[in-house]
Amino acid sequence: MSRVYNFSAGPSMLPEAVLKRAASEMLDYNGSGQSVMEMSHRSKVFEEIINGCESLLREILNIPDNYKVLFLQGGASSQFAMIPMNLMKKHHKADFVITGQWAKKAYSEAQKYGECNVVASSADKTFSYIPKLDSSTFSKDADYFYICMNNTIYGTHYSELPDTGDIPLVADISSCILSEPVDVSKFGLLFAGAQKNMGPAGLTVVIVREDLIQGVDEKVPTMFDYAIHAKNDSMYNTPPCYAIYICKLVLEWIKNDIGGIDKMYALNQKKAKLLYDFLDQSKLFKGTVEPDSRSLMNVPFVTGDEDLDKKFIKESVEAGFVNLKGHRTVGGMRASIYNAMPIEGVEKLIEFMKKFEAENQ
Numbered sequence: 001m002s003r004v005y006n007f008s009a010g011p012s013m014l015p016e017a018v019l020k021r022a023a024s025e026m027l028d029y030n031g032s033g034q035s036v037m038e039m040s041h042r043s044k045v046f047e048e049i050i051n052g053c054e055s056l057l058r059e060i061l062n063i064p065d066n067y068k069v070l071f072l073q074g075g076a077s078s079q080f081a082m083i084p085m086n087l088m089k090k091h092h093k094a095d096f097v098i099t100g101q102w103a104k105k106a107y108s109e110a111q112k113y114g115e116c117n118v119v120a121s122s123a124d125k126t127f128s129y130i131p132k133l134d135s136s137t138f139s140k141d142a143d144y145f146y147i148c149m150n151n152t153i154y155g156t157h158y159s160e161l162p163d164t165g166d167i168p169l170v171a172d173i174s175s176c177i178l179s180e181p182v183d184v185s186k187f188g189l190l191f192a193g194a195q196k197n198m199g200p201a202g203l204t205v206v207i208v209r210e211d212l213i214q215g216v217d218e219k220v221p222t223m224f225d226y227a228i229h230a231k232n233d234s235m236y237n238t239p240p241c242y243a244i245y246i247c248k249l250v251l252e253w254i255k256n257d258i259g260g261i262d263k264m265y266a267l268n269q270k271k272a273k274l275l276y277d278f279l280d281q282s283k284l285f286k287g288t289v290e291p292d293s294r295s296l297m298n299v300p301f302v303t304g305d306e307d308l309d310k311k312f313i314k315e316s317v318e319a320g321f322v323n324l325k326g327h328r329t330v331g332g333m334r335a336s337i338y339n340a341m342p343i344e345g346v347e348k349l350i351e352f353m354k355k356f357e358a359e360n361q
Ligand SMILES: *Cc1c(COP(=O)(O)O)cnc(C)c1O
Pocket: 010, 074, 075, 076, 077, 078, 102, 148, 150, 151, 152, 172, 173, 174, 175, 193, 194, 196
């Protein structure tokens, strides 16, 4: 068996220990005589899995008691609609910072439900930076303020959160959840699709302050109403059982194998620094993001020559590094180095880049 180093932006690598554990429990989970895929979501054995997953997530991210954790389906993209459906209640208004395609999609979807204001955008420079924000330009009566914390496609990340006062801050953390500590109490709502840092596609996690989802809204379709899912402990209907089980294994890996979120963060900083330091001194490769906006998870880079980029991607695949092709709007390359990418993967990629640089002077 030979496994590749997978630099995909998502779905992405999972820790090998998690895959092995899941394989060993595939036919008989914990003496139940069944796979997790086969068991009733109302069974005691599954109840322990979902409750265990929630309590580990609460522990690792230090989620305060007045926040609900919801395990939903529909991907991060369904949240682009669910958020306005549930939170645009008082003034039917929200503020957005446009830092890339995902923020733009959230903005377009929310426009179907109310007035949406763009307070800042980095579209002028292909989203290669996080714009400076001036809170005097924020709407005073917005129902929420929306950001995408880590921009998967462009490789940017907020180093400082906007100060929105009493207005709930809503953040898409699909590609940075569990990569760094986060002060949940600063947010009204956080959400993430699982397939970058938590587990397989099919699970979407929403962390929402309780007071924002008081009462079921008759006008919101049942399956899109946070209050319904909260009231039913994410069991209104069948949840994505197997994805929740893998997520629990990933959380156990972070807690027990890595040693918690601070250790995870330190490891991610170390991995990203190796790659950025290399890019900063390279005569061939160049990072595309302004240094103070750099993401720890997604690292786009170019040679400046499209043919050379193509050659690099082709040779990288042959060398066992897959999915390094950048997003079509940026071109070049992108290395996504999520939690499960081992440091050796980054070291070996840099070695390969050095070799390529020497051969293509
Ligand atoms: C991947 C991604 C999405 C889309 O996720 P889906 O689960 O495919 O809908 C949204 N936002 C960010 C930041 C992402 O990285």
